[in-house]
Amino acid sequence: MIPLITQRVGQALIVLTVVSVLAFILSAVVGDPVASILGINALPEDREALRLRLGLDDPAVYRYLEYIGNAIRGEFGISWSNQRPVADLLKERVPATLELAFTALLMSLLIGLPVGIFAALRRGRWDAGIALTLTVIGVSIPTFVTAILLIFGFSVHLGWLPSFGRGETVDLGGWSTGFLTSSGRASLVMPATALAIGQVALLARLVRAEMIEVLRSDYIRFAHARGLHPSVVNLSHALRNTLIPVITVSGIQLGFLFAFAIVAEVVFQWPGVGLLFIQALGATDAPVISAVLLVTALFFTTVNLIVDLLYVLVDPRLSHEEGGVM
């Protein structure tokens, strides 16, 4: 088990290193900080002085190490378009995105799991067929279309829910939460739903496929032969083994929710990291783009690492195999 953990941690570190190199190249290549600070009419000697002061003439390896050192200390430079420290911007935006992503994940688990179990147990019947077709439709609607349809129905037509923003937030020691106010909760409903629908469908399909596979295995047949009640076999024996891959996918899904939150955040003008990313991309705000990339990569690799380790804990077969996780 120890070699497996080392291997996973090593892999995560490699991913982070590659992404940080890319983020560094991005912040160094895209745009010219001297031109954007001094403007076009600056004197050549002023430019040279600023280049020296910003350390732009130092060797690339040195600058990369400095970049990484700063990033580890939580310093990502100053945003070009907002003229504020990137770290402050991130600190404001991360809670909004995490609350959105976790709510969507919870929704997709609460709906996707039962639907998948249902579709597996009643495989071949008409109602499972309908559930399966609905999941195809669910994965086929892009997040921004779901978001537009929700706004059209619930904001434009019915006027029930706010179409943009996060509502009122409460500051809990640096973490601004929208869970505690009614306007905050109302604002969360549509973005979270838009984000969750595709994931519900994906999860339901995965649970169904895994469960069908498990239901076919010998030990399930054996359990039936022992005369156990079908609900015990299905829910205790089969479901438990279905859940192992579901853990992995939920972890990966959390990453994808974080990514697709970009789209939902733009449509609903949700003040999260995704909206920040799109605005930075539009304004070629290199420090913000590279910082968001780094933070996203860190979030992803951490989640993946936790999931991999959980997987080993849940499935004892893996600790004997050599790197058997997919």
Next chain:
Amino acid sequence: MTDRLEPAPGSYLLGKFLRSPAAILGALIVISLGLGALFAPFLALTDPYDLASLDLLNSRLPPIWAVQGQAPFLLGTDTQGADMLSLILYGTRTSLMVGLLAVLLSCGLGTLLGLIAAWNGGLAGTIIMRAADIQFTFPAIVLALLIGGLARTTLPPNLVADVSLPLVVAALGLSHWPHFARLVRGAAMVERSKDYVAAARLSGRGASFILRRHILPNVVNPIAVLVTLDIAFAVMGEATLSFLGFGLPPTEPSLGTLIRTGYAFLFSGEWWLVIFPASALMLLVIGVNLFGDWLRDALNPKLR
């Protein structure tokens, strides 16, 4: 071994297809939208690329069944008097073209790299699969956004409109090759260990010949399934990129740009500008996915 006992794979698939209402529905949707897109120049009332053919007096007409609707504008008109249905036909044309080209790119690149990785387990294979792993930890849509967005902002503005279509194709294609590489590598590794490959090697065939003529034909089924499902991804990806403003320019009607321009009018009551293109997009993706889903089950020997 005789033909009589084992029906040809084609007729087996056809029979299976005709028994699946979902697959037939999906195929019908895709075929009708595809034909509409293919013949858009002949079917369309107004040509979105020819502004002279538009009449501003016809602008912002609601669909024909609404009170102010006018024939022949079945789904109403946009702010410049272009027929909505014609726009959607042209938009589907662009979206499908971008989607197909992007899948061609990711499938070609991924298959090639996957085959190389399967044959060469050493340095080349390791590098390819590690690169795929690293790219997997990043969601494809973020990568596509990054490629599209950075290219747009670093290239000179007058060039951006000209290269936006190849850019979107590249962004979507490059963001999805690991799926093909992983799939092809896995399938090819299984084939590689079989006797017929050993026989081909013993008879002195070179690596590239064996990969092309022996292994590739045997891994074509899973590739076909992934291609189908990936078209759905690419069409959605194009729409998402264009909607966010990092895809095609508004002058190039695709389903994504139509939704982007129409979305601005959602709150002012001109709902048909956004709802119809959005429905066309959903219909197209649902059609592709219904068919692809069936194809996966039909070609998967485990589920037979």
